Amino acid sequence: MKNKAIKFFSPQDNTVETPKAKSKAKPTPTGYVSAVGKLVFSNATLAELGIEAEKTLFKIGTQEGKRKLKSLYLVPSKEENGAFAFEKSAKGYTIPLAIILKKGGIDFDATKYTFAVTTFDYEDGMAGYELELISSAPKPEYTGKPRGRKKAQVTE
Numbered sequence: 001m002k003n004k005a006i007k008f009f010s011p012q013d014n015t016v017e018t019p020k021a022k023s024k025a026k027p028t029p030t031g032y033v034s035a036v037g038k039l040v041f042s043n044a045t046l047a048e049l050g051i052e053a054e055k056t057l058f059k060i061g062t063q064e065g066k067r068k069l070k071s072l073y074l075v076p077s078k079e080e081n082g083a084f085a086f087e088k089s090a091k092g093y094t095i096p097l098a099i100i101l102k103k104g105g106i107d108f109d110a111t112k113y114t115f116a117v118t119t120f121d122y123e124d125g126m127a128g129y130e131l132e133l134i135s136s137a138p139k140p141e142y143t144g145k146p147r148g149r150k151k152a153q154v155t156e
Contacts, residue, residue: 031131033106033113037098039072039131042091049117049129053093057083060097062104069104072097072115075128112136 029045046053058074059082077083086093101108115131122128 029117031115031117033101033108033115033133034094035108036096037101037108038087038089038094038096039115040089040091041086041093041095043093045117046093049119053086053088057085058095060084060095060100067105069101069106069133071133072131073120073128074131075122076126106133110137 029048031039031041031045034040041051041053057077057080059077061073061075062069062071063073084095084097086095098108106113113136114134116134118130118132119127120130
């Protein structure tokens with residue numbers, strides 16, 4: 001007779017697990033792209049991220065090799081050459097990026113874009129910020145080839 005692989009149960013496997021109280025996840029900081037192509041950060045978002053808007057300069061980039069922008073990366077910079085600064089606005093602070101967004105395929109004139117901010121480690125322990133762009137436009141309807149079995153046609 002051949003040996004079979006058998007999985008044995010314990011008495012703990014036969015007890016009902018009580019659901020643990022889930023801790024509420026903190027909402028991620030957000031902002032939006034204005035109708036004139038500016039990244040808008042509220043004062044609360046900047047405070048939550050620990051950014052001093054008057055003093056901080058950023059290098060702004062995107063993932064190399066991508067045609068359409070899906071996310072922007074902000075890395076703090078000490079050099080003024082090639083860095084972007086915040087501008088004070090009524091609701092917080094903005095960074096004007098209209099031409100870069102248009103070249104990246106973001107149509108901020110017709111569609112409202114928001115972004116979620118997450119932090120990432122860049123170089124030498126320096127924290128950078130990833131802005132994941134989220135469109136408010138509805139997803140286009142699928143127009144590709146139908147998959148699966150063909151439906152039976154009823155003839156009368």
